[in-house]
Amino acid sequence: xxxxxxxxxxGDDEALRLGGMLGDFVRxxxxxxxxxxxxxxxxxxxxIDAYTDAHPQVLAAKARLEPPFRRYAGILLDVWFDHLLxxxxxxxxxxxxxxxxxxxxxxxxxHRANLPAGLARFLAYMQANDLPANYAxxxxxxxxxxxxxxxxxxxxxxxxxxxxLEANGPVLxxxxxxxxxxxxxxxxxxxxxxxxxxP
Numbered sequence: 001x002x003x004x005x006x007x008x009x010x011g012d013d014e015a016l017r018l019g020g021m022l023g024d025f026v027r028x029x030x031x032x033x034x035x036x037x038x039x040x041x042x043x044x045x046x047x048i049d050a051y052t053d054a055h056p057q058v059l060a061a062k063a064r065l066e067p068p069f070r071r072y073a074g075i076l077l078d079v080w081f082d083h084l085l086x087x088x089x090x091x092x093x094x095x096x097x098x099x100x101x102x103x104x105x106x107x108x109x110x111h112r113a114n115l116p117a118g119l120a121r122f123l124a125y126m127q128a129n130d131l132p133a134n135y136a137x138x139x140x141x142x143x144x145x146x147x148x149x150x151x152x153x154x155x156x157x158x159x160x161x162x163x164x165l166e167a168n169g170p171v172l173x174x175x176x177x178x179x180x181x182x183x184x185x186x187x188x189x190x191x192x193x194x195x196x197x198x199p
Contacts, residue, residue, distance in 0.1 A: 001052055001183070002082035004132035006045050007104050008093055009187040016041035016191070017104070018111060023049075025119040040194050044187065051186050057179035061172055068157050069164055076158070077172070079135075079144055080165045084176045086136035092180070101133035138162060 001009070006020035019034070019041015026034075030042035052058055053074065062073035069076060089097040108115065108123045115123065125131070125147075134140040142162035149158030165172065 001048055002078040002132075002135075003126075004082045004085055004101075004135055005183075006048060007132070008085070008100070009048055009183065010041055010044060011187070011191060013037065013041075013191075014107060016044060018107060019043075020045045020048075021104070021108060022116070022119060025116045025122075044190055044194070047190055048183065048187060052179075052183065055179050055182065057175045057182075061175035061179075064168055064171055064175075065164065069161055072156060072158060072161070075148060076145070076161050076165060079141055079148070080172060081176050081180075082132065082135045083138065083141045084173055085180070086132060086134075089136070092184075097133050097136065101131065104132065138166060141165070 003021060003024075006023060007017050010016040010020040015035065015037025019030070019038040021041075022030075022034075022038065023042050023045025026042055030039035034042065058077065061077055062070065065073045065076065085092060086097060089100070093100060095103075105123070105126055108119070108126070112120060112123065129140065129143070131140070131144075135144070142159075145161050146159040149156050152158070
């Protein structure tokens, strides 16, 4: 899953939410350099990614993409599922998307001095492009994928993937609808176990 999903799945706990945003920018054991709540958010991010990668609906969605896009299906679905989440955000959250997006950026700004360089750069990109709210717009998804493609070391088709995702839109939406409620339950259960002294 991508940034909007990780922030939503962290719930109302700001430390978990900040950790959820840090998850793609921190390597190694998070306990080494972060307070307990933020470290738990990083672990939750990783648990969400592992759960997502193994879910049958996600595996089926990846198989739907033809080569050469299938090789990058994980990246493509992460971003496209954030688009689907943003598009129907009112269904999944009582907080309006614009307010949720603003609050998330404010949280990152409040902690900017401690953000890794990669996340600090991404925050500037978020501010310039009104993210994650603008993930509801397909053109923003296309720009995001093109940017990711430029950062990868090898040649890739990500800049040309938006029409493929849109052509498969209804089918991918069906996979997302079947998968995301399970992921919400997983994230809630993980947090409950963490608060009880688990994972």
